Amino acid sequence: MVVEKLSNTIDLHRELKALGVDSGGISILADKGKMHLIRIRDLHVGAANILKQDALSIGADLAVPKGTVTALTPRVDVLLIATERQLQQLAKKEKAQPFGLKQLSVELESFCHAKYENEISIMGILNANDDSFYHASRFQGNQAIERIESMINEGADIIDLGGVSSRPGSMAVSAEEELRRVRPIIDALYEQRLYEKTTFSLDSYEPEVISYALERGFTIINDITGLANDEVARLCGSYGATAVIMHMQGQPATMQENPAYSSVITDVEHFFRERIAKGSSYGIKEIILDCGIGFGKRLEDNLSLITHQSHYLRLGKKLLVGASRKSMINAISPSSSDERLAGSLAIHLKAIEQGASIVRVHDVKEHAQAIHVWKALRG
Template sequence: MEKYINVNGKLMDLNTPQVMGILNVTPDSFYAESRKQTEEGIINRVNQIISEGASIIDIGAYSSRPFADDVSPDEEMSRLRKGLSIIRKEVPEAIVSVDTFRSDIAKMCVEEYGVAIINDISAGELDKEMFPTVAQLGVPYILMHMKGTPQDMQANPMYDNLLKEVFYYFSEKLAALRDLGTKDIILDPGFGFGKTIEDNYKLLNNLQEFSIFDLPILVGVSRKSMIYKLLGTTPQEALNGTTVIDTISLMKGANILRVHDVREAVESVNIFREMKEQN
């Protein structure tokens, strides 16, 4: 099935995999090099994301790493206003996604700053107004699977049947969203969110099965613990593992790669595309 999303009134072709560059305006994201809080740091990161070939900037102001501290709505909004103001000044044409689970913040970002996509790690679980808000705003929505909250998701995640539970979760959420009239939905299996290392690799091994939903698939594994804990290293040493998993994901049907390291992900996409064109 052909996959497109309506972004700011234009169709984005996801049949060609796209790269989403991460901009963390937080003091505590798990990968230290990704934290940008000064104006200069944000400007440099935004320009790096665009120059290295990403088609989407994903800005987040609430760290969703395991056991992260809670951030008040006012603090999250303040961080986002600063970051989004800089993006709009530096690269006004950029397609921006906001990583938030709060409906009022999603609404502010879309209406005041022209944010094009809402990326919600909680799939509406942490704010019951998120689904109606996204439907009203009419923007693409990234629906991610997470078991629990960022504060407790990795305490002791357990599943009777991982794939069955994730599929059922998505089916229920999709029905609710479609009842509200939401059209452009992207699925994110939620690597690292309420899952053991084994769970994450089971998801990866079965990623192609998500094609049953006929929706674009986003994969976000960049420098996560499923890589560095398996290999006995650190987030700083997890770029090679990230590239390996990104490439596997592309071969299993991923449409968007959400990454810290844009250049390397774009290279993976270009190699994958060249291979596919030789069929």
């Protein structure tokens, strides 16, 4: 007899299939192998005591503060620990319970339905301005086309072209100036039909620039304002373009001046829900969500959003994370933007592990290799 302890990060479905387990058994056992940790804030103490007993009755558990059983305080924060199957059972149980547990059952069900994307896409960054925070991402003219072709060969699934810096403290430019910067690159890739080789994204929130790109082979609009402009939403809908909705608190010029949240996870989710509804009302079929690392966020906010990326899977959209060479790495381990590749890889692999399916990066080749190795380690 040989006994081996396996990592809980392996592909359990694949492991069960390799053992020859029947399809019905695979479904049941895979659910048992998926663990949920769900924090519930400001819960009625009576609801906490009911939820605790219901959780225990099915083999799950609820961590509660001291004094909960005697209702020492009227409302409490709790932590639910349950497998996928237990979470499904608990959601059903709470539908008939008082103290707001019926509404909680709806929330729990949404986590049951959340699905991870199997395919990971790399979005390569190309800047057509001279003030982006990482100098090695800036290209003009023929060099830009060469860089695009290089990133495609290195493994980029998407190329994200931008003409305006959105780093903290940066100032906006006119739509005319932005178009002047990106037009030669857009025209060149259109003439060379590079859009047949990969997917092109435009990092912009200016309707005039967006319209120009959509007419010339671009199919994704990466909007840091999250469809704040109705005309941008209309253009995405009318052209059938995918919209990347990013969360940002404030504006680039001032966004890092004392940003604050009641709960960054839920505040960002509320924003996403509002903008998803807006995008849908304009006929946008495909939406990608980006929590906006570094856009009006403290270090603790950025870490929380990356670590708990899976929270947003219940919204049913692909998740994008872009932390490439950003200053949060410097806040953890002092370094210049030239020295942050390792930190970028660590953040992006953690985000992928938590459900992100698109990473926006400066270093395509290195990320492609890291993702291939990460997949191999997971079996």
